[in-house]
Amino acid sequence: MNKTKSIVVASLMAGLGLTACNQNGEKHRNPGRTYAPDMVYSRAYDAYTYNPVFADSQSSRLPVPGTVARGHELPDHLKEGDTTAYKTFTTNLRFSDDELKEGKRLFDIYCGICHGQKLDGQGPLFASGKFASMPANFKDAKYLHMPVGQMYAAVKFGKNAMGSYSSQLDIKQRWQVIAYIKKVQSENGGAPFALGINNVPANSSTPKADSSSVQKTSDVAKASH
Numbered sequence: 001m002n003k004t005k006s007i008v009v010a011s012l013m014a015g016l017g018l019t020a021c022n023q024n025g026e027k028h029r030n031p032g033r034t035y036a037p038d039m040v041y042s043r044a045y046d047a048y049t050y051n052p053v054f055a056d057s058q059s060s061r062l063p064v065p066g067t068v069a070r071g072h073e074l075p076d077h078l079k080e081g082d083t084t085a086y087k088t089f090t091t092n093l094r095f096s097d098d099e100l101k102e103g104k105r106l107f108d109i110y111c112g113i114c115h116g117q118k119l120d121g122q123g124p125l126f127a128s129g130k131f132a133s134m135p136a137n138f139k140d141a142k143y144l145h146m147p148v149g150q151m152y153a154a155v156k157f158g159k160n161a162m163g164s165y166s167s168q169l170d171i172k173q174r175w176q177v178i179a180y181i182k183k184v185q186s187e188n189g190g191a192p193f194a195l196g197i198n199n200v201p202a203n204s205s206t207p208k209a210d211s212s213s214v215q216k217t218s219d220v221a222k223a224s225h
Protein backbone atom coordinates (compact mmCIF):
# COMPACT_ATOMS: atom_id res chain seq x y z
CA MET A 1 0.00 0.00 0.00
CA ASN A 2 2.69 2.38 1.08
CA LYS A 3 4.69 1.42 -1.96
CA THR A 4 1.87 2.29 -4.41
CA LYS A 5 1.38 5.63 -2.69
CA SER A 6 5.02 6.56 -3.06
CA ILE A 7 5.01 5.52 -6.74
CA VAL A 8 1.99 7.78 -7.37
CA VAL A 9 3.65 10.70 -5.57
CA ALA A 10 6.92 10.16 -7.43
CA SER A 11 5.21 10.04 -10.83
CA LEU A 12 3.20 13.18 -10.01
CA MET A 13 6.38 15.01 -9.09
CA ALA A 14 8.10 13.87 -12.26
CA GLY A 15 5.12 15.14 -14.22
CA LEU A 16 5.37 18.52 -12.52
CA GLY A 17 9.06 18.68 -13.34
CA LEU A 18 8.34 18.06 -17.01
CA THR A 19 5.67 20.75 -17.25
CA ALA A 20 7.95 23.24 -15.51
CA CYS A 21 10.64 22.46 -18.03
CA ASN A 22 8.20 22.99 -20.86
CA GLN A 23 7.11 26.35 -19.57
CA ASN A 24 10.64 27.54 -19.04
CA GLY A 25 12.15 26.83 -22.36
CA GLU A 26 10.82 24.32 -24.77
CA LYS A 27 7.53 26.05 -25.27
CA HIS A 28 9.30 29.19 -26.54
CA ARG A 29 11.57 27.29 -28.87
CA ASN A 30 8.71 25.53 -30.54
CA PRO A 31 6.59 27.89 -32.64
CA GLY A 32 3.96 25.23 -33.10
CA ARG A 33 2.29 24.40 -36.36
CA THR A 34 1.10 26.90 -38.92
CA TYR A 35 -2.14 25.83 -40.48
CA ALA A 36 -2.20 28.28 -43.40
CA PRO A 37 1.31 29.69 -43.93
CA ASP A 38 0.23 31.91 -46.83
CA MET A 39 -2.05 33.76 -44.47
CA VAL A 40 0.42 33.93 -41.58
CA TYR A 41 3.46 35.06 -43.54
CA SER A 42 3.12 37.56 -46.39
CA ARG A 43 5.03 36.48 -49.45
CA ALA A 44 7.93 38.84 -50.15
CA TYR A 45 8.82 39.75 -53.71
CA ASP A 46 12.45 39.01 -54.46
CA ALA A 47 14.56 41.79 -55.94
CA TYR A 48 14.57 41.87 -59.75
CA THR A 49 11.47 39.71 -60.00
CA TYR A 50 8.14 40.54 -61.62
CA ASN A 51 5.91 42.49 -59.27
CA PRO A 52 2.25 42.95 -60.21
CA VAL A 53 1.69 45.59 -57.50
CA PHE A 54 3.55 48.37 -59.33
CA ALA A 55 2.72 49.76 -62.77
CA ASP A 56 6.28 49.15 -63.99
CA SER A 57 6.29 45.55 -62.60
CA GLN A 58 9.64 46.15 -60.84
CA SER A 59 10.32 44.77 -57.36
CA SER A 60 13.46 46.83 -56.69
CA ARG A 61 12.22 50.28 -55.69
CA LEU A 62 13.99 53.55 -55.01
CA PRO A 63 13.07 55.38 -51.80
CA VAL A 64 10.15 57.80 -52.18
CA PRO A 65 11.50 61.12 -53.57
CA GLY A 66 12.10 63.72 -50.88
CA THR A 67 12.52 61.23 -48.06
CA VAL A 68 15.67 61.28 -45.96
CA ALA A 69 17.14 58.08 -44.61
CA ARG A 70 17.28 57.87 -40.84
CA GLY A 71 20.42 59.47 -39.41
CA HIS A 72 21.30 61.16 -42.72
CA GLU A 73 21.71 64.85 -43.51
CA LEU A 74 19.01 66.85 -45.29
CA PRO A 75 19.56 67.32 -49.06
CA ASP A 76 22.10 70.04 -49.88
CA HIS A 77 20.27 71.67 -52.87
CA LEU A 78 23.60 72.51 -54.54
CA LYS A 79 23.05 72.62 -58.31
CA GLU A 80 25.65 71.37 -60.75
CA GLY A 81 27.36 74.23 -62.62
CA ASP A 82 26.24 76.94 -60.18
CA THR A 83 29.85 78.02 -59.64
CA THR A 84 28.84 81.19 -57.77
CA ALA A 85 27.08 79.06 -55.17
CA TYR A 86 30.11 76.72 -54.97
CA LYS A 87 32.21 79.57 -53.57
CA THR A 88 30.03 80.28 -50.53
CA PHE A 89 28.46 76.86 -50.00
CA THR A 90 29.35 75.33 -46.65
CA THR A 91 28.00 73.32 -43.75
CA ASN A 92 27.05 73.60 -40.10
CA LEU A 93 28.64 70.24 -39.37
CA ARG A 94 31.61 70.23 -37.03
CA PHE A 95 33.70 67.12 -36.47
CA SER A 96 35.32 65.56 -33.46
CA ASP A 97 38.83 64.11 -33.66
CA ASP A 98 37.37 60.64 -34.13
CA GLU A 99 35.19 61.86 -36.99
CA LEU A 100 38.21 63.49 -38.62
CA LYS A 101 40.01 60.16 -38.33
CA GLU A 102 37.07 58.61 -40.14
CA GLY A 103 37.45 61.38 -42.75
CA LYS A 104 41.05 60.28 -43.25
CA ARG A 105 39.97 56.65 -43.55
CA LEU A 106 37.43 57.57 -46.24
CA PHE A 107 39.94 59.79 -48.02
CA ASP A 108 42.48 56.96 -48.12
CA ILE A 109 39.87 54.61 -49.55
CA TYR A 110 38.20 56.85 -52.13
CA CYS A 111 40.61 59.65 -52.95
CA GLY A 112 44.10 58.45 -52.02
CA ILE A 113 44.48 56.31 -55.13
CA CYS A 114 44.70 59.53 -57.17
CA HIS A 115 45.31 62.40 -54.75
CA GLY A 116 47.80 60.39 -52.68
CA GLN A 117 47.66 59.58 -48.98
CA LYS A 118 49.98 62.55 -48.47
CA LEU A 119 47.47 64.72 -50.39
CA ASP A 120 50.20 65.74 -52.82
CA GLY A 121 48.49 64.54 -55.99
CA GLN A 122 50.92 61.62 -56.29
CA GLY A 123 48.55 58.71 -55.61
CA PRO A 124 49.59 55.27 -56.88
CA LEU A 125 47.24 55.44 -59.87
CA PHE A 126 48.69 58.73 -61.13
CA ALA A 127 52.25 57.79 -60.16
CA SER A 128 51.94 54.56 -62.17
CA GLY A 129 51.39 56.67 -65.27
CA LYS A 130 48.10 54.93 -66.04
CA PHE A 131 46.03 58.02 -65.30
CA ALA A 132 46.88 60.86 -67.63
CA SER A 133 45.27 63.72 -65.73
CA MET A 134 47.15 65.19 -62.74
CA PRO A 135 44.91 65.01 -59.65
CA ALA A 136 44.78 68.15 -57.49
CA ASN A 137 47.82 68.52 -55.21
CA PHE A 138 46.10 69.76 -52.06
CA LYS A 139 49.38 71.05 -50.68
CA ASP A 140 49.88 73.30 -53.70
CA ALA A 141 49.11 77.03 -53.30
CA LYS A 142 46.47 76.66 -56.01
CA TYR A 143 44.35 74.46 -53.73
CA LEU A 144 45.38 75.56 -50.21
CA HIS A 145 42.63 78.18 -49.99
CA MET A 146 40.05 76.53 -52.22
CA PRO A 147 36.55 77.20 -50.79
CA VAL A 148 35.10 74.13 -49.12
CA GLY A 149 31.98 74.47 -51.29
CA GLN A 150 34.05 74.09 -54.45
CA MET A 151 35.65 70.96 -52.98
CA TYR A 152 32.24 69.65 -52.08
CA ALA A 153 31.04 70.28 -55.65
CA ALA A 154 34.00 68.28 -57.01
CA VAL A 155 33.08 65.34 -54.77
CA LYS A 156 29.37 65.58 -55.51
CA PHE A 157 29.48 66.21 -59.28
CA GLY A 158 33.02 65.21 -60.25
CA LYS A 159 35.43 67.45 -62.14
CA ASN A 160 36.77 66.67 -65.62
CA ALA A 161 38.72 63.40 -65.28
CA MET A 162 37.54 62.92 -61.70
CA GLY A 163 34.22 61.17 -61.35
CA SER A 164 31.44 61.94 -58.89
CA TYR A 165 31.61 60.30 -55.47
CA SER A 166 28.03 61.09 -54.51
CA SER A 167 26.94 57.45 -54.56
CA GLN A 168 29.87 56.29 -52.42
CA LEU A 169 29.87 59.08 -49.82
CA ASP A 170 26.78 60.51 -48.17
CA ILE A 171 26.59 64.21 -47.36
CA LYS A 172 28.18 63.92 -43.92
CA GLN A 173 30.98 61.71 -45.23
CA ARG A 174 31.74 64.19 -48.06
CA TRP A 175 32.16 66.98 -45.49
CA GLN A 176 34.17 64.67 -43.27
CA VAL A 177 36.63 64.02 -46.10
CA ILE A 178 36.82 67.75 -46.90
CA ALA A 179 37.34 68.60 -43.21
CA TYR A 180 40.23 66.17 -43.19
CA ILE A 181 41.74 67.76 -46.32
CA LYS A 182 41.32 71.24 -44.80
CA LYS A 183 42.95 70.11 -41.58
CA VAL A 184 45.99 68.76 -43.42
CA GLN A 185 46.10 71.95 -45.50
CA SER A 186 46.06 74.05 -42.32
CA GLU A 187 49.20 72.22 -41.24
CA ASN A 188 50.82 72.96 -44.61
CA GLY A 189 50.35 76.69 -44.99
CA GLY A 190 46.55 76.83 -45.37
CA ALA A 191 44.16 78.86 -43.22
CA PRO A 192 43.74 77.67 -39.61
CA PHE A 193 41.45 74.68 -39.53
CA ALA A 194 37.79 75.45 -38.94
CA LEU A 195 35.48 74.05 -41.54
CA GLY A 196 32.90 76.63 -42.59
CA ILE A 197 34.89 79.60 -41.35
CA ASN A 198 37.64 78.83 -43.88
CA ASN A 199 35.24 79.96 -46.55
CA VAL A 200 35.71 83.68 -45.90
CA PRO A 201 37.57 85.22 -48.86
CA ALA A 202 41.10 86.35 -47.94
CA ASN A 203 40.35 90.03 -48.67
CA SER A 204 37.09 90.19 -46.70
CA SER A 205 37.27 92.76 -43.88
CA THR A 206 34.29 91.52 -41.88
CA PRO A 207 34.73 87.80 -41.34
CA LYS A 208 31.38 86.08 -41.41
CA ALA A 209 31.65 82.96 -39.34
CA ASP A 210 28.17 81.76 -40.05
CA SER A 211 27.72 81.80 -43.81
CA SER A 212 26.15 78.39 -43.55
CA SER A 213 23.68 76.96 -45.98
CA VAL A 214 21.43 75.69 -43.24
CA GLN A 215 19.57 78.36 -41.33
CA LYS A 216 19.96 78.09 -37.59
CA THR A 217 16.80 77.68 -35.52
CA SER A 218 17.68 80.85 -33.60
CA ASP A 219 17.72 82.82 -36.87
CA VAL A 220 14.36 81.40 -37.85
CA ALA A 221 12.98 82.40 -34.47
CA LYS A 222 14.33 85.95 -34.89
CA ALA A 223 12.87 86.25 -38.38
CA SER A 224 9.40 85.27 -37.25
CA HIS A 225 9.28 87.98 -34.55
Ligand code: HEC
Binding pocket: 107, 110, 111, 112, 113, 114, 115, 125, 131, 133, 134, 135, 136, 150, 151, 152, 154, 155, 159, 160, 161, 162, 163, 165, 169, 177, 178
Ligand atom coordinates in the same frame (compact mmCIF):
# COMPACT_ATOMS: atom_id res chain seq x y z
C1 HEC B 1 40.46 58.71 -60.44
C2 HEC B 1 41.27 59.68 -59.79
C3 HEC B 1 40.64 60.58 -58.74
C4 HEC B 1 40.00 60.19 -57.59
C5 HEC B 1 39.79 58.78 -57.09
C6 HEC B 1 39.60 61.41 -56.93
N1 HEC B 1 39.99 62.50 -57.65
FE1 HEC B 1 39.77 64.43 -57.11
N2 HEC B 1 40.63 65.02 -58.85
C7 HEC B 1 41.15 64.18 -59.80
C8 HEC B 1 41.65 64.98 -60.90
C9 HEC B 1 42.30 64.43 -62.15
C10 HEC B 1 41.42 66.33 -60.56
C11 HEC B 1 41.74 67.56 -61.42
C12 HEC B 1 40.48 67.92 -62.15
C13 HEC B 1 40.71 69.14 -63.03
O1 HEC B 1 40.88 70.23 -62.48
O2 HEC B 1 40.70 68.98 -64.23
C14 HEC B 1 40.78 66.33 -59.26
C15 HEC B 1 40.41 67.46 -58.60
C16 HEC B 1 39.88 67.49 -57.32
C17 HEC B 1 39.55 68.69 -56.58
C18 HEC B 1 39.70 70.12 -57.08
C19 HEC B 1 38.40 70.54 -57.72
C20 HEC B 1 38.50 71.87 -58.46
O3 HEC B 1 37.47 72.54 -58.51
O4 HEC B 1 39.56 72.19 -59.00
C21 HEC B 1 39.06 68.29 -55.38
C22 HEC B 1 38.61 69.17 -54.24
C23 HEC B 1 39.09 66.84 -55.37
N3 HEC B 1 39.58 66.37 -56.56
C24 HEC B 1 38.68 66.07 -54.30
C25 HEC B 1 38.61 64.69 -54.33
C26 HEC B 1 38.10 63.91 -53.24
C27 HEC B 1 37.62 64.46 -51.91
C28 HEC B 1 38.14 62.61 -53.64
C29 HEC B 1 37.67 61.39 -52.89
C30 HEC B 1 36.30 61.38 -52.51
C31 HEC B 1 38.70 62.59 -54.99
N4 HEC B 1 38.96 63.86 -55.36
C32 HEC B 1 38.94 61.44 -55.71
C33 HEC B 1 41.19 62.80 -59.76
C34 HEC B 1 40.62 62.04 -58.77
